Amino acid sequence: MTWHEIKLAALQKMFSADGSTLVNDETTRDYLAGMPQAANEALQLLVSQNIYMRKSTLISVEPVDQTGYNRRYDMREYGEDFYRVGKPEVYKVDGESVSPASGFGFIAGCYLVVPNDWSGEYEVWYDSWPERITIDTDDDYELPLEDCVATILPLYMASQLYKDDDNSIATTYRNEFEVAREGLRSMAAGVSYDTWQSLDGWA
Known part of the structure; x- marks a missing residue:
């Protein structure tokens, strides 16, 4: 779904939309101004507690002529949207071939x-954090x-923005959001192969 x-x-739930047109006037201006913060609050709840957004980045490793574990890579430098490692996944990339790596760890x-x-x-996979919504976020x-996930954001946004107008309706929207949020499941992550493999090299 787009930000528009x-x-x-959200405006439709607050009875402030004219059909499919996004109206920006004195009746909606305060709602629209408060939407970025409300959306970010909803995203924080969803991403930190219910779902995660998996992404990957490539890291080039130069060989070292000694043994041991003397090299570490800060994942925050390889992904601006890095949130956490999540389920550890690292793969050796060799042209078109990809295979699970072994012997790595995270600190x-x-x-x-x-x-x-x-x-x-x-290729290193991680849980990412969505781009922060601001007043300047493009409608597209x-x-x-x-x-x-996206379809329940308006429920939370309306529940926060409509409190002063009708708290009972706002509470209903928040309850609907929480029920829908509880039913969400994280996207799949991890390695699945038809033969057993040790991915960390220690088992």
Whole structure:
């Protein structure tokens, strides 16, 4: 869903939309001004407690002529939207071939530690954080969320923005949001192969 569609849906729930047109006048201006903060609050609840958004980045590793674990990579430097490691996943990339890597570890939830015999390209997966919504966010901006997640954002936004107008309706929207949020499940992550493999090299 686009930011325009989400704002329009929120206004419709607050009885302030004229059909499919996003009206910006004295009756909606305060609602529209408060929408970015309300949307960010909803995203924080959803991403930190219900779902996660998996992304990957490539890290080039140069060989080192010694043994041990002397190299670490700060994942925050490889992904501006880095949130947390989540379920550890690292793959060796060799042209079109991709295979699970072994022997790696993570420190403090953000530092990838690799053996010195690693070399080449490695694909590292992580949980990402959505781009922060601001008053300047373009209406055409497509939120990087599945529809089942994006469609409940207007419920939370309306529940926060409509409190002063009708608290009972706002409470109903918040309850509907929480019920829908409880039913969400995180996207799949992890490695699945038809034969057993040790992914960390320690088991």
